[in-house]
Amino acid sequence: MSTYLQFIVLGFGLAAVYIGLANGLLLVYRSTGIINFAQGATAMWGAYVYAQLLIDGTLVLPIGSIEFDEAPSIPVALAIGLVMAVLLGVVTHYLVFRPVRRAPALAQVVVSVALMLTVQALVVIRFGPNNIPIESMIPSGSISLFGTSVSSAEVVMVAIMAVFSVLVWAYFRFTTAGAATRAAAENERGATLLGFSPDRLAAIAMVMASVVSTVGVLLGASLTGLNPLNYSLLVVPALAVLLVARMESVATIVIASLVLGAFQSVLNLLTGESWWPTWAQSGVDQVVPFFVVIVVLFVFGGRLPSRGSLQTIKLPDVVVPRFRPIPAALVIVVTGTLLAVSSGTYRFGLTYSIILMLLALSYVVITGYLGQISLAQAAFAGAAGFTLSKVTTNWSMPFPIALVFCSLVAALLGMLVALPAFRIRGAQLAIVTIAAALAIERFIFNNYSLTPPSGNPIANPTLFGLNLGVREGSDIARLSFSFTVLVVAAIMVWAFIRIASGDTGRAFLAVRANERAAAAAGIDVRLTKLIGFGLSAFIAGVAGCLIGYSAGQLSAESFTVFVGLQVLAVAYLGGITSFSGAAIAGIIGPLGIVYVLVHNIFDLGDYYALISGIALIITAIMNPIGIAGEAGRLGALLRARLRGPAAAPDSPVSETGDEVDHGKVAVADA
Structure with a gap:
């Protein structure tokens, strides 16, 4: 005693x-x-x-x-x-x-x-x-x-x-x-x-x-x-x-x-x-x-007590995405060309930017569209990554089945974390998710009985006998792996656009705007939240698997709480309500192409994190819609001015849940 x-x-x-x-x-x-x-x-x-x-x-x-x-x-x-x-x-x-x-x-x-x-x-x-x-x-x-x-x-x-x-x-x-x-x-x-x-x-x-x-x-x-x-x-x-x-x-x-x-x-x-x-x-x-x-x-x-304030500012508007085949094909061709002409660390930086874009896209789904503040996306990615290590080395599960299976594991974990969201939201939900992320990091990722300190090797992806691994000999960023990441990312972005522009996306926006109004309109708020958390965790899981394939093995440092917070930072900086914001986040994120260029030219080291943190503070204060949102707003204003007073920008969805389309208002969940 x-x-x-x-x-x-x-x-x-x-x-x-x-x-x-x-x-x-x-x-x-x-x-x-x-x-x-x-x-x-x-x-x-x-x-x-x-x-x-x-x-x-x-x-x-x-x-x-x-x-x-x-x-x-x-x-x-x-x-x-x-x-x-x-x-x-x-x-x-x-x-x-x-x-x-x-x-x-x-x-x-x-x-x-x-x-x-x-x-x-x-x-x-x-x-x-x-x-x-x-x-x-x-x-x-x-x-x-x-x-x-x-x-x-x-x-x-x-x-x-x-x-x-x-x-x-x-x-x-x-x-x-x-x-x-x-x-x-x-x-x-x-x-x-x-x-x-x-x-x-x-x-x-x-x-x-x-x-x-x-x-x-x-x-x-x-x-x-x-x-x-x-x-x-x-x-x-x-x-x-x-x-x-x-x-x-x-x-x-x-x-x-x-x-x-x-x-x-x-x-x-x-x-x-x-x-x-x-x-x-x-x-x-x-x-x-x-x-x-x-x-x-x-x-x-x-x-729990909340603070009564004089007024609040609405969340940034959401522009409902549309699938445009020609611009999409152009983006894929340009990205593929850049991957083909680059090599070494620069190709790896471009490839990692695509992966970070997917992780940032998971924030766009859960926070930008559904309005739920999650700080556990890196934990979901890590859960998929560490599961990938087990199924590829112990079960010899092939690509892409292993990718889908491990992402589904992350989706289930995301839906489990979503349960508290039935009763809470806002900053209180952020507390739950960061506590969950820390618990997963310390209890699972740093648990040597589950993830040994010698590393968690991941078998190279292969498809029809083709080696799609990231490394071979002195080549640290093989083109076949980069193209594989590009194809997977293109499929995920296409799926996101289809979902976000359909009934599920409109249900997300209705819940984001007003949960009681959404329920009154016949939307199952709890099911919508489960779907949102599951979908965002699935996307994060895909990113986690690609991170695992890009490293060849994983450690706890790959998916710490701070990694998730850094990705949230660049996602908000890029624009938390759109795919273009996620793309910008991937470009400027840690280990992305801008990071590689800046590191090779200026060797900023820890100053990169300092600069990105200050930039995020300024963005959240001065321009809460982010880089992509501000660029889109200015572009819409310019197009409206060139077309004349009768023209209107692309259908933004306001905080009240209304979708503005050429001067007419349509309820987002109708």
């Missing part, structure tokens, strides 16, 4: 981080209505500044640095680190969150995801990708608890974060600004009429969120060190804690954090027991937050 008690107390160190991040999430949400997926990433900036000051006396800034003659003391380094965190919070509020406060949930999710990617890339550039130690502010020691000697540092950490939680509670309960923030969360118009500025209240809350979250990361990192990947993703269990607290109760945040941290610690102890199944020894602790999120949202789903 004493061992269990010791591990429970050890889990308090992780609980301290959860308390800090969850309180920060609460402050941001109650003041802006935004779920800040970047809370962990922004909180670790101040911690990195603190750590670097103590290591060599260097104050690292986003651009440049200041060298001190000697390393400052811990209190001075702590003060500087917190000041940097506050400055980042202020900049985040005024330049990132304030412009999208009244934007759709999709834009808010995308902006916070882009901020996470930007800060993480900046941390890697300025501090390096490796784990760095951080000096603890709390002396180590032990205390006796129920007759058992346990570590005292974790208990002190929790006590410190409990004090910060009391301060957050007191701010909401006893201060005028806190009361006004709570009032604005319920009725922003009323708070404004009473003379309170929601922007100023949000700035105060953002500063407080930065401080309390950074202190939590500082305390936790003294035990584990700082790592840009791990601390960015600790926002997922913190979101689970926030949901348990129903986005309101500070006391529940503290209790839920203690329970979750202790339970995960004890779970790690149990996985080392001889009776524990081998297949469940890796990543099982990361499955717990996912189940917590699922249970809470299923139980409370529609009753």
Whole structure:
């Protein structure tokens, strides 16, 4: 029993981080209505500044640095680190969150995801990708608890974060600004009429969120060190804690954090027991937050509090696609010609762009057309890819049967993840899908009993005796493989156009516009969501299989949560509501042709992720319809001007679900 008690107390160190991040999430949400997926990433900036000051006396800034003659003391380094965190919070509020406060949930999710990617890339550039130690502010020691000697540092950490939680509670309960923030969360118009500025209240809350979250990361990192990947993703269990607290109760945040941290610690102890199944020894602790999120949202789903704002901006319009044989043939011929005349890394970059286009197309289906925010597309792709490894090496399943079978596996997984979408939507669904993606990554992709560290080889695709593999000898990008990818992509795009322009596509758009109105019009909303998730996961699965064939073997790094978020970023940047946006996303995406060209010419390295993150933030704020949407809008205006006042652009579908066609309005689901 004493061992269990010791591990429970050890889990308090992780609980301290959860308390800090969850309180920060609460402050941001109650003041802006935004779920800040970047809370962990922004909180670790101040911690990195603190750590670097103590290591060599260097104050690292986003651009440049200041060298001190000697390393400052811990209190001075702590003060500087917190000041940097506050400055980042202020900049985040005024330049990132304030412009999208009244934007759709999709834009808010995308902006916070882009901020996470930007800060993480900046941390890697300025501090390096490796784990760095951080000096603890709390002396180590032990205390006796129920007759058992346990570590005292974790208990002190929790006590410190409990004090910060009391301060957050007191701010909401006893201060005028806190009361006004709570009032604005319920009725922003009323708070404004009473003379309170929601922007100023949000700035105060953002500063407080930065401080309390950074202190939590500082305390936790003294035990584990700082790592840009791990601390960015600790926002997922913190979101689970926030949901348990129903986005309101500070006391529940503290209790839920203690329970979750202790339970995960004890779970790690149990996985080392001889009776524990081998297949469940890796990543099982990361499955717990996912189940917590699922249970809470299923139980409370529609009753979770939301923020009342003055107004909201509609989602970007959708242009119903039409199949045009001549332009389609021209695109295929041009793409095939480029593949034929290129070679080496450039041909591989073009081929990978086509694959990324398919992965981005899965986002277009689920988010652009159905209006459901999914952050798990890379997990679906990975599920298909790892299944491909099993069926091609163990069962010798031939191409293209293996491609279809593995994509159907991804589709089934997508429909399983779709079940929570029956009751929730928007940012809450984004929380479910990112928790699912992290659980799949840690429990399956990083599970050595399921995916061995030696790699997951994939047999080369063959068809009628022809080798369609990507490599042969010194040729790293065979033309036969590139043409195979082009043919598969052409079939998938044709199928997408047929579905999107038919009754199923119109049902997607009706559900996206208004679920209640769609149900009143006779559309089965639940079945439509299942079909949408299944179709998007199938497309992602095809992309995952092609990624597997292009690599010859797979590893967990191929389908991490961050890979999915990066593809979402470029999909939104290109235009989340159209195939042309997916095509642009494939071109500019990681390892795509633009990435290869830029890397070979300028060798940007980690700066590519930083630049794409900043570009996504700007796009979500200034031009939410993306590059393709803006180009299409300008093209339609130009054509309308050339044709005269009677002409009209190609049938966009508005947020109300209406399809505009030459000045007449037809209900999209009619």
